[in-house]
Each structure stands twice: as structure tokens, then as C-alpha cells.
Amino acid sequence: MLALKLTLVPLFLLVVSMSGKWWGPSVAGWLAGLPVVAGPILYLLVLSHGSAFGVNAAERALSAVLASEAFNFAYAWTCRARAWPLALAAGLLAWFAAACGLSFLPDSPWCAAIVALAAVCFGQSFLPRSTSVAPGASLSRIDLVGRMAAGAILTLIVTSISGWAGAAWSGLLAVFPLLGIILSVSSHRAHGPDFVISLFRGMVLGRFSFAAFCLTLMFALPREHPLVAFVLAAGLAMLVQWSTKQMTKRADRKPDAMQCVVEE
DSSP states (O other): OHHHHHHHHHHHHHHHHHHHHHHOHHHHHHHHTSOTTHHHHHHHHHHHHOHHHHHHHHHHHHHTHHHHHHHHHHHHHHHTTSOHHHHHHHHHHHHHHHHHHHTTSOSOHHHHHHHHHHHHHHHHHHSOOOOOOOOOOOOOHHHHHHHHHHHHHHHHHHHHHHHHHHHHHHHHHHTOOHHHHHHHHHHHHHHOHHHHHHHHHHTHHHHHHHHHHHHHHHHHTTTSOHHHHHHHHHHHHHHHHHHHHHHHHHHHHHHHHHHHHHHO
């Protein structure tokens, strides 16, 4: 079990981080829809505590989208006028406050889904605006090792305290924005606040695939073998991610088509 904790999340992070170089952008886009940190952590929690524990943890993980949006919201508004340490402190404080409130939610997949949807709508509506574009940047070996190490550390912490913390906090901590912190701080230092805001706005597509992943687990775990349930959840998450990307591409092309009609 310890070997899985140390290698499962880092291996997923390695595959997803290098997939664009190995197999091209289309495969990388599909794999990006998979919760590469929360997914393996939830799987390890099921192996340790059973499917019922996993269902409750998946519910809290889905509702934790609110905590992630709270982190993004607080960091984004603070970083416009303050340095990254203060922005990070504000983001972490907002995440912790939201997580504490979410720990009292009733056990209900629909309640978790409503909370997550409301959080995404609020976050995208009230995040500050940015004209910057956050393109894919080359990943150095140091960045890759840092991501893998961060994933392994988070996995060890969550799975080690899960028996004491219970399903609710285990699910919430599984979605702790560790990689979001790494990306936001490094982007803030290298490119400035506008780039960070653009990065946060681009995260919305992943919320829908993550919701599909968690909802599938909630309904599949009581009926299927855990491995089957997680394969189904991962497949649906990638399908939703691909679908949202296609819809976004079509929406981006519509203004161009309208412009052509006007010019004619």
C-alpha cells in the first residue's frame, strides 16, 4: 500500500504532463480531464476503508469545487495589488474557511453537485477580468519533479490521516489545490497577476469533467468493483472534457463566421 501511495499520483502526473510530447495535443486534452491527483487518492481511500467511505469522500470532493473556487477568487483579487505571499495567504484562508463550511453539508450527491455548479458560476462571474492569455508553457525537469513530489506528499498526508479525519475531510483534502498553488505562485512571479487571472479562468473546463468523475463514483461504487467504478468515472470524465473543449472551439469560431458574413 505504501508503494501505491508514493507512486500512483506521481505516475499519473508524469503521464499527463508528458502526454502532449509523447502522443500529441488531442490525447493530452483527453487525459487533462482526468483528476490526476484527487482520483488516485480517492481510489486509495476506497482500498483502505471500503466503498461506502469512498462514496462519502467523493461527495465532499465534488463539493470541494467551492473551496477551490474560493482559493482562486481570493488569490486573483489579492494578487492585483499585492505580492504573491499575501495573495497565497488570502487564498489559503479562503480555502480553509470554505472547507470548514463544506464539512457540515448533508450527505447527498445532488447537494454536492448544486454547490459545485453554483461555485463555478459565481467564480467565473466575479473573478477579475484579464486580457492576458495563458498558453501552454514548456515543462522543465524541475517543474515536473516538483509536481510529482507535491502529489506524493498530498497523497501520503490524506491517506495517513483519513481514519482520524473521516470521509468528509478526506474528500475535501483530496481536492486541496496543491498544484493550483504551484501554478499560481510560479505564474505570478514569472508573468504577473494578469496571467494568473487568465489561468484561473481557464480552469473552468476541468470543473465539469471533475464533477462527472465524482458523480459516477457515487453511483457506481455501491454496485461495481472499485476498479471498474474508477475506470468508468475516468472514461466519462475524459469524454466530458473532450466535449466541453469542442463546444468552446465552436463558440470561438462563431464570431469569425459572423465577421465573414458582415464583410461579404
